[in-house]
Amino acid sequence: MEQLRSDIASITETKKKGSGTELIGNYLHFYSGVPKESRGKRVSLLIHKKWTHNITNWQCSDERIITVNINILKTRFTIIGVHGPNEDEPVTNKHLFYETFLKVVKDFGNNRKLVLVGDFKARSDNGARLIDLCEQNNLKITNGFFQHKEIYKFT
Numbered sequence: 001m002e003q004l005r006s007d008i009a010s011i012t013e014t015k016k017k018g019s020g021t022e023l024i025g026n027y028l029h030f031y032s033g034v035p036k037e038s039r040g041k042r043v044s045l046l047i048h049k050k051w052t053h054n055i056t057n058w059q060c061s062d063e064r065i066i067t068v069n070i071n072i073l074k075t076r077f078t079i080i081g082v083h084g085p086n087e088d089e090p091v092t093n094k095h096l097f098y099e100t101f102l103k104v105v106k107d108f109g110n111n112r113k114l115v116l117v118g119d120f121k122a123r124s125d126n127g128a129r130l131i132d133l134c135e136q137n138n139l140k141i142t143n144g145f146f147q148h149k150e151i152y153k154f155t
Contacts, residue, residue, distance in 0.1 A: 001027065007048040010117040012083035014042045019060045028052060030068055030081075032060035043083040043118060061104050064097060069112070078108045082118035087126055098129050105137055114139065 001009055002025075017036040022029045026049050033042035043066050047055065051070060058068040066081045082101065085094050108114060116139070122130040134141055 001046060001048075007051065008079060008115075008117070009046045010081040010119075011044045011046060012042070012119040014044050016042060016044060019066075021058070023049065026050075028055070030058050030066055032066040032081075033063050043081045045079060045081040045117075047079075061100055065101060065104055067104060067108075076112045077115055078112045079115045079117060080104060082116060082120055084119060084121040084126060084130075086121055087124055094126065094129065098133060102133055102136075105133070105139075 014031060014033065016029075016031045017033050017038075019032045021031075024046070027046040028049055028051075029044055029046055031042065031044035033044075042063055045058075045066055045068055047068065047070070051072070054070050054072055056069045056071060058066070060066050064083045064085070068079045068081075070077050070079065085097050105114065105116075120126065120130050130141070133139070
């Protein structure tokens with residue numbers, strides 16, 4: 001992250017259990033995961049420690065969604081880190097994830113700028129679900145910064 005001069009990153013499929021914060025080098029690590037005795041998906045956010053005094057709070061919605069509120073240059077931001085369900089997961093799991101995700105988005109209302117980051121696994125059915133959620137909430141989708149091999153561009 002330091003080589004890329006990145007101040008914020010979302011990390012998915014971490015091995016960290018439970019939820020909490022820790023300092024890793026020059027970054028604050030906010031993580032949300034499954035209980036220590038379980039296996040499952042996890043998500044975390046890394047934020048450069050120079051923003052420590054700008055962070056007002058954070059919370060875990062579940063092991064797939066984490067939020068950090070931060071104020072920068074008189075603008076209130078909520079960063080939502082997401083690790084979406086796989087395309088082949090049962091429809092009920094996807095429905096539950098998008099219900100939770102929609103609630104998190106709506107809870108922050110219009111008084112904050114939302115930044116959604118992570119791995120949405122947004123292809124096919126998941127892609128349609130993400131587009132619907134963004135259209136309903138006037139959100140814009142921008143693509144990732146990383147190039148993918150052709151084999152990973154389709155399912």
